[in-house]
Amino acid sequence: MAFFLETLFGGLMVGMLYSLVALGFVLIFKASGVFNFAQGAMVLFAALAMARFAEWIPMWTGIESRWFANVAAFAVAGLVMFAVAWLIERLVLRHLVNQEGATLLMATLGIAYFLDGAGQTLFGSSIYKIDIGMPKDPIFLLDKVFEGGILINKEDLYAAAIAAALVALLSLFFQKTGTGRALRAVADDHQAAQSIGIPLTRIWVIVWCVAGVVALVAGMIWGSKLGVQFSLTTVALRALPVVILGGLTSVPGAIIGGLIIGVGEKLSEVYLGPYVGGGIEIWFAYVLALVFLLFRPQGLFGEKIIDRV
Template identity: 85%
Template sequence: MAFFLETLIGGLMSGMLYSLIAIGFVLIFKASGVFNFAQGAMVLFAALAMARFSEWIPAALGIENKVLGNVLAFAAAMVVMIAVAWLIERLVLGKLVNQEGITLLMATLGITYFLDGFGQTLFGSDIYKIDVGMPKDPIFLFDSVFPGGILVSQEDLYAAVIAAALVAALSLFFQKTATGRALRAVADDHQAAQSIGIPLSRIWVIVWSVAGFVALVAGIIWGSKLGVQFSLSLVALKALPVVILGGLTSVPGAIIGGLIIGVGEKLSEVFIGPMFGGGIEIWFAYVLALVFLLVRPQGLFGEKIIDRV
């Protein structure tokens, strides 16, 4: 039982990180109708910016306090991600309003490869470390209930708590603030929102900026866990099945979908993987997404489209 709970908790913590990245996809799709394949590249770009700024800024200013250096590096990386979001909207997607979906898809793919290459040109292509002070030693929980307790990674636990707090903050932002309500209005009907004075271009910049902030937080967490390297953009793409499972337009769906996939891939790898030689964790999420596309293409919480003839 203790081993099962260890696996379950590990899956929930991984799932929360998937949910965080998936929210970036959902936000942009809800506001602009663009399925942003560049979200993974944004995570890598943000992580590279944070890693390099955390080296450059303290060295340039003579700062020895690591916390202050990380705060300044985070602020600088956030400015960079907002600038990237603004440029993407102004120079690319703002010019492609009302174009075919395939055109927008190819645009985001182009942005993906540009950010991958430009990020490594600007910040370097080595493997960098991000040290934000998250403890890496495991701890044992419930040792009075289970013999030996349940082994939990402190780093994963901190990361899951941060991701959960950010997800909750974004949910409150969309529900309680005027800007959040404007974003939801744009998501429901672009033309109706524009007719009552909501500026679409400003809303899209805000959405991309929020997605950039989400990418930065996700990049810091994953970069702290795995190191900042090219594979981060591939890890971020694990959020694609999450979005398909939860629904392209649903923030709660992104959360639930992330938890389902996080738990499912861990449990399947541990309990089913040995029967097939392992490796299930790599493809589990994509097979589950394929099943949903065949059975329920709108996802668990997505809006079902009804064509009247």
């Protein structure tokens, strides 16, 4: 039982990180109808900016404090992601409103490749380190309940807590603020929202900026765990099955879907891996997403679209 709970907790913590990345996909799709394949590249670009500014700021200021360097690097990288999001919306997507889905798909793929190349040009192509002070030593929980306790990695616990806090803040933002209500109105009906005076272009810029911040936090966490390298793009795209499972238009679906995928990956690797071979953790989420595409393509919480003829 202790081993099962240990695996379960590990899956929940990884799943929360998947949920964080999936939120970027869902927010942009809800507000603009664009499935942003560049979200993975945004995570990588943000992580590179965070890592490099954390190196450069102490040299520029002469202040050697790691805490100051991380806070300043996060702030500067956040401004960079705001600028990137604004430029993407202003220079690309604003001119593609009401275009075919394939056109928007190719646009976001082009943005992804551009960000990959721009990241290497501006920040370099080596493997960089983000050290935000998260402890990496394990702890034992419930040692009075189970013999030996449950082994939990402190870094995973802190990362899951940061991701959960950001998800909670975003949920409050969408539910309690005027801008959040405007975002939800735009998501429900673009034309109706515009008819009551909600400026679509401003809303789209806000959504892309929020997605940029989400990418920055996700890149900071994954970069701290794995190092900042170009495989982060593929790690971020592991959130695609989460979006399919939870639904393209559902913020709660992104959260629940991420937790289901995270737990499913860990449990399947431990309990099914010995029977079907290693590596099940890599493809489990995509097989589950394929099943949902066949039998419930709108996902668990997505809206079922009915075309009337």
